[in-house]
Amino acid sequence: xxxxxxxxxxxxxxILELQxxxxxxxxxxxxKDLVNxxxxxxxxxNPRLRAKAERxxxxxxxxxxxxxxxxxxxxxxxAVAAGANAHQEAxxxxxxxxxxxxxxPAAGKTEQAVAYGTRAVxxxxxxxxxxxxxxxxxxxxRTEKEASKEERRHNETR
Numbered sequence: 001x002x003x004x005x006x007x008x009x010x011x012x013x014x015i016l017e018l019q020x021x022x023x024x025x026x027x028x029x030x031x032k033d034l035v036n037x038x039x040x041x042x043x044x045x046n047p048r049l050r051a052k053a054e055r056x057x058x059x060x061x062x063x064x065x066x067x068x069x070x071x072x073x074x075x076x077x078x079a080v081a082a083g084a085n086a087h088q089e090a091x092x093x094x095x096x097x098x099x100x101x102x103x104x105p106a107a108g109k110t111e112q113a114v115a116y117g118t119r120a121v122x123x124x125x126x127x128x129x130x131x132x133x134x135x136x137x138x139x140x141x142r143t144e145k146e147a148s149k150e151e152r153r154h155n156e157t158r
Contacts, residue, residue, distance in 0.1 A: 009070065012063035024071045031064040044123050 013019065016030040038057050043050040 008066065012066045015059050015063035016067065018067075022067070022071070024068060027064065027067045027071060031060065031068075034060045044119065044126075 013022070016022075016027065016034065018026060018030050022030070035057065038053050038060060040050050040053040040057060043053050
């Protein structure tokens, strides 16, 4: 069992790109960096990459929770028996994030459908926004070009 736990810790360190015995602050910083890199919302345009990022983020969250629990337990041996399980259960129940935000337990089918629908609508809106801005930029360029031609004609007639 100890060997399995050691392998698990080594895997967690590998996932969070840490070495040795990192401090809780190092664990948190590595977690935040990797979440910024692998957050699924960065890949709305590509479902394949989004799915990959969701899997990667799940591994990152598991590694973070494992290492931070181990670090916290190592700092307070008296809390091992009494508080460790209660903390983990409370953490699972509220799905707390390192930034202190909490979210509700896993969504049902209706909530998932609403979330997917909202994501689809937001993706379409973003695409329309980009197309509109592109069209405005083209219009501005054409207007500038026509104004330049008009100015040249005006100067030639003088």
